[in-house]
Amino acid sequence: KAEMSGNDSISQEGNGKVSRVIRMGTRKSQLARIQTDSVAGRLRELYPDVHLEIVAMSTIGDKILDTALSKIGEKSLFTKELENALERNEVDIVVHSLKDLPTSLPPGFTIGAILQRENPHDAVVLHPKNAGLTLDSLPERSVIGTSSLRRAAQLKKRFPQLEFENIRGNLNTRLKKLDEKDDYAAIILAAAGLKRMGWESRISQILGPEDCMYAVGQGALAVEVRAQDKDILEMVSVLHHPDTVLQCISERAFLRQLEGGCSVPVAVHTEVKGSMLYLTGAVYSLDGADCLKDTMQTVVEIDNKVSESAQECVHVGVTANSVSSSALEAAEKLGMDLANALLNKGAKDILTTARKLNDAR
């Protein structure tokens, strides 16, 4: 029988083995449930003796479905309630889309694992009546649904014949709004979310970097835990996917150095080739007319010199003691260097103007 006492919950199994009960917090949306279940599945394979429980809760972000994300402000919208539950020891692990986590986490929390990235690109989902068309061949003035400033800025520039309008709600709501009304010719969503929902067949076009670069952390899952909970940190650390960790640390360092959030148009593209990490980053005006973009690279040699657990190293909120410390440092420096290069060319002005215009809308 399971006996629970907050963080120290243990359960006594029939065979006399004692194992801890680990609780995973999740939002109630279908995507959040699927993402949490997939991490739970991995953990159950790795630790068959651990008892995992899933606790579902709704967050402010799930309740305010009619306002554009960029207008409600902070990213912590989706994460605050879950972090409160972590803090109160009601849950031990929370799974997020990495792109929804701010580059600075509140004190006491850390990302203990970043899993192998899904396809990080954005995808076009067409209204059924437009089957067979692409963003290039849709009729002029077709309305594309997205409330991402990043997507709108890039696509307005690239496809000036199209129009862009906000669409909010979770993935289920958005697909419904697309299919059952005549408001949108197509919507843009992350390929990763569509794939996880089992809706890959609705993807008519994947947008490459020349059309639309992705958001920082897009396509990767992150496991958030209490920074002091060494047992849980160690347990989840085996889920880290080293290449994804390095890519995402460089992306997050880039965004943090720009002081960007989800309310500014910032996009990235990263690749690991051999021991090289390449980062392309860009900032845009809201209409995409102004753009600053650059690519830099660094060596991320895996030297097996992992940081000692005594002096834990955290990079842009991520604890990854199982990954080479020199590679982590190089990745973080790459992001900062690229941001500084763009700031020197005037990125601050572009972002400040974008922020002001968006706030005034």
Ligand code: DPM
């Ligand atoms: C953030 C953005 C969006 C989400 C902004 C952006 C899209 C908002 C919109 C920070 N979070 O991407 O420029 O289109 O109005 C979100 C999705 C996923 C995680 C859904 C999506 C799933 C994919 C993933 C919402 N967060 O972007 O289609 O794991 O990256």
